[in-house]
Structures are given as C-alpha cells and as structure tokens.
Amino acid sequence: AxxxxxxxxxxxxxxxxxVLLRCNYSSSVPPYLFWYVQYPxxxxxxxxxxxxxxxxxxxxxxxxxxxxxxxxxxxxxxxSAHMSDAAEYFCAVSGLGTGTASKLTFGxxxxxxxxx
Amino acid sequence: NAGVTxxxxxxxxxxxxxxxxxxxxDMNHEYMYWYRQDPGMGLRLIHYSVGExxxxxxxxxxxxxxxxxxxxxxxxxxxxxAPSQTSVYFCASRGYGNTIYFGEGSWLTVV
Numbered sequence: 001a002x003x004x005x006x007x008x009x010x011x012x013x014x015x016x017x018x019v020l021l022r023c024n025y026s027s028s029v030p031p032y033l034f035w036y037v038q039y040p041x042x043x044x045x046x047x048x049x050x051x052x053x054x055x056x057x058x059x060x061x062x063x064x065x066x067x068x069x070x071x072x073x074x075x076x077x078x079x080s081a082h083m084s085d086a087a088e089y090f091c092a093v094s095g096l097g098t099g100t101a102s103k104l105t106f107g108x109x110x111x112x113x114x115x116x
Numbered sequence: 117n118a119g120v121t122x123x124x125x126x127x128x129x130x131x132x133x134x135x136x137x138x139x140x141x142d143m144n145h146e147y148m149y150w151y152r153q154d155p156g157m158g159l160r161l162i163h164y165s166v167g168e169x170x171x172x173x174x175x176x177x178x179x180x181x182x183x184x185x186x187x188x189x190x191x192x193x194x195x196x197x198a199p200s201q202t203s204v205y206f207c208a209s210r211g212y213g214n215t216i217y218f219g220e221g222s223w224l225t226v227v
Contacts, residue, residue: 009156032213032214034215034216036218042220042221043206043218043219043220043221044159044206044218045218046215046216049213049214049215051213051214090158090159092216094214094216103149103161103164103174104149104161104208104210104216105161106151106158106159106160107158108156108157108158109156109158
C-alpha cells in the first residue's frame with residue numbers, strides 16, 4: 001500500500017521568498033516520487049521525479065526536491081518565488097513494480113499563492 | 117507529438133444519461149489510467165489498464181466502466197450519470213521510468 005500526505009492545503013509566500021511545499025509518503029516498496037504542477041483549468045505537468053538515483057532532484061522552473069528516506073519525505077523547494085509559480089502542486093508516489101504497484105497515488109494538493 | 121488526448125473536453129449531462137470519454141495515446145504505452153479530480157481530494161484513480169484487453173479497478177470504480185480494446189485507446193463509460201460524478205476527468209499513460217503523462221482533462225457536469 002502507498003499513500004502521500006501533503007501538509008498544508010494552502011501556502012502563501014511573497015514574491016522572492018523561499019517556497020517550501022511539504023510531502024510525506026508511505027510505501028511498502030521502494031518508491032518513485034513525483035511532483036506535478038497544475039495551472040488553472042489545465043492538466044498536470046511533471047515538475048520532477050525521484051527514481052532512486054540522486055536524492056536531490058532538480059526539476060523545471062527552478063524547483064527541486066530532496067528524498068529523505070529516514071523522514072519519509074520529499075519536500076519541494078524553490079529559493080525565490082515568482083508570480084508565475086502560483087498554481088496547485090501535487091505530490092505523488094508509485095511503486096517500482098507492475099500491476100497495482102504501478103499505480104500513481106496522489107496527495108490532496110497544495111495551492112501556492114504568491115503575493116507582491 | 118500528440119501525447120495523451122482526451123475527448124470531449126467539456127460535456128453537460130442530465131442525470132441518468134450515458135456517455136463515453138475517449139482517451140488516446142500515441143506513445144505505445146502499456147499502462148493507462150483514468151483519474152477524477154475533485155476539490156480538496158486530489159486525484160483519485162477510477163480504473164486502470166496494464167495492457168490491451170485488460171482492465172482493473174482503482175480507488176473509486178463504482179458507476180464507471182472501462183474498455184481497452186486497442187492498446188492506444190482507453191475508454192471510460194458512465195452508464196447512468198449521477199450528480200456525484202460531476203468532476204474533472206484525467207486520462208494518463210505510463211512511460212519510461214514510471215513517468216505518467218496526462219491528458220488535458222475532461223470537464224463533466226451532471227445536472
């Protein structure tokens with residue numbers, strides 16, 4: 001079984017401030033972990049993914065995430081927020097196997113607001 | 117590259133009507149998925165398929181049926197639509213490295 005918990009359904013930061021979106025996972029097998037971004041009325045776009053290589057993963061738009069097995073976390077960060085980062089962000093986990101292990105399980109999402 | 121294409125993008129149904137959402141992918145992926153997205157609940161898996169001719173239930177399968185007659189297509193059917201099925205539906209397929217590719221979404225309203 002696998003699950004994802006995103007702490008904070010809404011996060012507000014000032015433009016230029018650090019962005020930190022939290023994600024904790026639970027998985028009975030070594031996980032693949034993902035962050036997706038969704039802009040209003042659009043589909044989901046992959047920001048970055050962890051696939052058991054480097055624990056610090058760099059993604060698009062200046063985002064990165066660090067896999068910490070001891071904390072079962074995969075928090076998303078960006079050093080300096082931009083107005084264009086305002087969107088909803090989803091953390092997701094899947095297993096390495098086939099069948100049911102291949103399912104992608106999502107968190108409930110965190111809406112990021114960026115203020116001037 | 118078309119990627120994952122969903123049709124229709126918008127639809128309004130009356131309670132009790134039936135409809136089919138079509139998902140097509142041109143990446144030769146084996147695994148395909150249907151999710152629904154509702155406010156505050158993230159994306160929940162309805163059904164999925166691990167290959168042509170196979171389907172399996174996800175978290176919230178009730179009220180939906182699916183078919184995967186061709187590898188590139190994954191159809192989601194609502195036999196008797198209910199207001200609780202008002203949602204945004206996303207189709208996805210799984211590629212290399214377990215990366216999931218999503219369609220643009222289908223907005224369904226049941227009145």
